[in-house]
Amino acid sequence: MALVGALLGTIVGVLPGLGPTSAIAILIPLTSVLPPTPAIIMMAGIFYGAMYGGSTTAILLNIPGEVASVPTCLDGYPLAQQGKGGPALGIAAIGSFMAGTLGVVGLTFFAPFLADQALKFGPPEYFGLMILAMTVMVGLSGGSLLKSLMMGCTGYFLSLAGIGPASGFPRFNYGTVALYGGVELISVVIGIFAIAEVLIGLEESRTAVAMQKIGSVYPSLKDLKMSFRPMVRGTGVGFFLGLLPGCAPAVTTFLAYDLEKKASLHPERFGQGAMEGVAAPESANNATSQAGFIPLMALGIPASPPLAVLLGGLMIYGLQPGPLLFKDHPSFVWAVIASMFIGNALLLVLNLPLVGLWARLTAIPYAIMGPVIMVICIVGAFTVNNNLNDVFVCLVFGIIGYLMRKYEWPAVPLILCFILGPLLERGLIESLAISGGSVLIFFQRGISLGLLIAAGILLFLSIKLMKRTERRVKEEEGSSVPQKGEFGS
């Protein structure tokens, strides 16, 4: 059941627009014919299979299968263009396995304790965490802090459209029914990354995605050695932040990527095809998925939308997650935990042999791949909400993404702040509502104060690192303009 679930989840996760939430929701009926324990094992397999699947198109085609795969595109796609798509996929698979395994160990030994700690996070702490996450913007600015800030603000602006969190009244919709639900993030991501990339490929008259000969399709020992510490760090970031309800993999993957860039002796390599830039976010992604099971099983709190759907699946079978689940149904809990370990191992066994096959996709002529990617983008954007308006958004942002590439405006701050905007606003509003409007609440609570101080330190370090990188690049290339990655990262 774990194998079937992981396989189905990977296949669906590869399709852009269909993330883990959709994958579980679509495939739940398939599990209805099974008894509870195998059904839940299969659903769990679908979940982390889908989390991994999103990285395949992110690396090979620059189409993030889900928002959490966006950081993987930043270095994964340049690696594919250099003919190293295979090793990148291999590192993603190995990183996911390692993170998943360590996550299962954490779940096994520390579930109730860690779940209690996560409960100490309230709105001020979430606000502090989002401010900390915002500092990532500086590290991903590609040399122009002003442009990064402006794109970040644009991301916040886009996230405001929809229903206001405090009053329930629509805002920024200008009388348009289509905007009542806000702007769909995955449509924006597909447009800015995938459609824009194809237009750039057309402009450059590319013959194939891989512009260099495809080398070995498996990671070398050097790749593995280089990626080991990023995998461990990514796992740590993803696991501990993944314990917090509402802290989605989309947030942890960006943080893991930025942390890796800061920890690197050559941060200028990031965005140009650094293997660490794939290892860290992919590990964080899977670690967050695993960690999300801890508040789900121990407290009955789903940490993210896919887990909310999974919770629904559990309740269909009469299982009520929470503190009593471990006591009343221990065999079920341990069966699920054991299946996670087996499922992670199976994901690796399943995907590593396929890595060579996937990598060969990058050698297909661009005249064929370009139209295929564009059509898949349209289909992917539609499948998010079965709404043609999302397709329109995708196309508009495809044009905007193309112009951003031409004028070297970084896209990652826009995406990051689009994700963080609603969380930041909710944290701010709820915190100020609790304190009656006093901002001192953020400084009176230990965890919140600690996070804000950490954000200040990280901001200082990020600016310093950015200046140091600029200086180093100028020295190495003797030019007056800093080298920028494809998306200013």
Add this chain to the structure above:
Amino acid sequence: MPGFLKRMSGQHAAGFIFILLGVLSLAESFRLRPLRMRDAVGDDTFPLILGVVLLSLGILKTFVVKAPAKRVSFPRGKVAGKILGSMATLFAYWACLAYLGYVVSTFLGSGVLFKLFGEYRWRTCLVASTLLTTSLYIIFIRFLKMPFPIGILGF
């Protein structure tokens, strides 16, 4: 063309866009203010902060920061035609989805894209678009049971 428009660079244009976004955000904040349910904060709080920041950054970009020396060049001729043609095809594909349905729109749209990208013969393009449409139909409609538009043709 007015002189100032000729002298306007991409940077200035971008700055004006952000000034406009800032104004929009502030306008929405003022509209939402009376709807506030609590005294301290409401749905207008964030747009107000954001509007001020966007306006400031837009003014900075337009009037303070020096424009980069590097000029951006856009493709011309055949390449420009392909890019514009591709986007026009995609918009037409989107428009046709509701009326012609997913299958016919995908078949036609992908066929035109193959022609634009690869300059293949129409016969080759139609074979490729048939293969692509069939594959996507099997994956999304048969296997995943996604409800795609069927249009006026009923399939």
